[in-house]
Each structure stands twice: as C-alpha cells, then as structure tokens.
Amino acid sequence: VATIVPLALLGLGVRRQLTARLIAQHQQRVDGMARVAAQDLERESTSIAARLSTLARTLRTDDRFRVAAVHGDLGERAYLLDWGEQAMRTTGLDMLQVQDSAGRILSSGHFRNEFDRLEPELPRALGTANGAVLVQTRAPEGPFLALVRVDSVSIADRRFSLVGGIKIDSAFL
Secondary structure (H helix, E strand, C coil): CCCHHHHHHHHHHHHHHHHHHHHHHHHHHHHHHHHHHHHHHHHHHHHHHHHHHHHHHHHHCCHHHHHHHCCCCHHHHHHHHHHHHHHHHHHCCCEEEEECCCCEEEEECCCHHHCCCECCHHHHHHHHCCCCEEEEECCCCCCEEEEEEEEEEEECCEEEEEEEEEECCCCCC
C-alpha cells in the first residue's frame, strides 16, 4: 500500500501534465491553421477586389456598354446581356452581376437569364461589409456558394454596381 499509493498519485500527475501539454500543442496547431485560412481568404478577397476594380475601369471607357446601359439602345441589348459572361471569363471570376442604381440586374455572367431581376439588397449589404462575404448565388445548374465583393462605377452620372466573386467548392477549400 505504501508503494502503490505514491505510484498511483505520480501516474495521475504525469497523466494530467501530458494531457495539458497535448491540448496546448493541439490548440497551437488549430490557431495556426485558422491564421493561414484567414490569410488565404484575405488574399482571395483582395484578388477579387482588384479584378472588379479592373472591370470598373474598363466600363468607364466602353462605349457600347454606355449606349446600352445609359441610353437604352435596343440594338446593343445583346451586348449588354453578354457583357457579364465575357468579363467573367477574362477575369477568372465565377460569379458576376452588373446592377443599376435601382438594383436591377443588367448583365449576369454566371446566369444570363437573371437580367431585369431586382436585387438591390446585395450590393447594399456588400457595401457595408469589410472584405468579402459568402453569398448563396443562383445559377442554371443550381445555387452555389460564392465569396463575393462589390465595386461601383459611375457612367454619365449613373451609378452601376459590380458584384463578383469566386465559387466556394471542395477545390477551393
């Protein structure tokens, strides 16, 4: 009894110490992985913002877009409807919408048939967010989750919002 009790107490002490150390090491690894994931998301968010900024600069000088979106020329309507898809492909985005100041979708790269739908809440909500936001987006093959940002451009005293992002899927994760 005199030998077993001290050995049992020693065993319990060693067990507690090892458990505490293992928990601390595991927590450090989890914190490190969380930091890396946050840095990756911030990098993607910055990349999306840069691509949208490039598209906004391009729109300022796009006369066909101006004629279709600002002046309402029906002859350029097809160009306006297809603009989002072309811009999305050239920038590597998986989701892109151009909306007017009322929230009417003028062009959608990921779902062409979204035009003329009203969705004013999306650019407003994204405008108040710091960085990218996860949004469930409609598409012909079904909804998908996207990491999106918003940018805006003024053309002939009219404001247009560009909402764009990348698909969050297993390849991204």
